[in-house]
């Protein structure tokens with residue numbers, strides 16, 4: 241779709257995402273149908289609906305494509321997230337209905353915009369191996385421990401089969417225990433974990449406490465950095481805000 245003036249490359253707040261200061265949405269919308277999808281709620285909200293004329297149907301935004309080439313990271317940077325761009329925060333770049341050709345075009349832009357670190361998070365990790373990802377792209381998948389992400393080992397293996405600079409898993413919202421070996425199968429280098437915001441008629445909720453403890457133990461046994469988001473623990477108690485090795489965070493020119 242073209243002709244829109246909607247900015248699809250935006251600065252976000254620490255509270256909303258935390259691990260990425262910017263979002264870029266060359267694709268919005270998604271058909272996965274996760275029950276508590278905050279993005280679907282936002283796109284359908286009266287306030288934002290005018291910016292999403294196709295609702296939450298997968299939509300390709302031609303005019304958004306060059307945005308990362310026109311923007312530069314802020315001169316003053318407070319943390320590792322300041323150069324990070326969450327790709328398709330309002331959908332799934334690799335979701336059903338997004339053609340390979342479009343993904344390849346997005347990938348070309350990411351490869352050219354070397355001053356950004358792009359984070360692609362998908363619930364369709366089996367598509368990841370079809371592409372050659374530039375060095376400044378980190379690849380992640382979501383695992384929730386419930387029916388929204390069945391076959392966690394298969395999903396982890398799909399992620400682990402890629403040669404991304406960093407592979408990560410977002411356990412968000414962490415609903416139930418996850419088999420610990422997904423960390424090995426996915427060759428995971430970074431873990432994000434959180435509960436859920438209120439969305440889709442569901443109230444906000446913390447991560448499942450037993451699942452969170454087990455996951456953190458598994459990460460500690462492997463020396464994996466963990467980034468806890470809001471709602472990870474009751475009362476938003478002190479969070480771990482760890483990143484992969486500095487040489488990976490800083491591999492930018």
Ligand code: SF4
Pocket residue numbers: 269270271272273274276277278279280330331332363
């Ligand atoms: S995969 Fe992500 S964008 Fe798609 S419905 Fe689920 S939570 Fe929403």
